Amino acid sequence: MFYEKHVFVCENQRAPGERVSCGNQGSIELLKLLKQKAAKAGIQYKFRVQKSGCLDRCELGPIQVSYPEGKWFAMKTEADVDAILEFYLKTNQPEKYQHLIVADDAVAEEK
Numbered sequence: 339m340f341y342e343k344h345v346f347v348c349e350n351q352r353a354p355g356e357r358v359s360c361g362n363q364g365s366i367e368l369l370k371l372l373k374q375k376a377a378k379a380g381i382q383y384k385f386r387v388q389k390s391g392c393l394d395r396c397e398l399g400p401i402q403v404s405y406p407e408g409k410w411f412a413m414k415t416e417a418d419v420d421a422i423l424e425f426y427l428k429t430n431q432p433e434k435y436q437h438l439i440v441a442d443d444a445v446a447e448e449k
Contacts, residue, residue: 343404343426344385345427346389347365347389347401357396360400372422381427395440401413401440410440411435
């Protein structure tokens with residue numbers, strides 16, 4: 339494997355009146371924070387954090403998916419960024435980021 343972990347954060351933006359999108363829910367700023375903090379975190383393995391286009395789970399977002407595990411995260415605040423960085427990327431303590439995991443079969447609640 340080239341990267342031990344590869345994190346894709348959706349940055350898709352749609353026009354007003356269209357389906358909700360991660361980019362319009364703050365994902366662009368959250369990705370920037372995650373990249374900046376990850377670069378300074380002293381992580382001792384090869385990883386990459388990057389933007390992606392639509393991951394088609396828009397109503398659950400801002401959303402990201404991380405490989406090789408295929409873990410989906412809802413990342414809405416800077417505290418969420420910090421939890422993903424510290425407990426997923428850096429120290430692998432699933433019990434401390436479990437609240438951010440989006441189940442494979444999760445769908446957005448009807449409004």
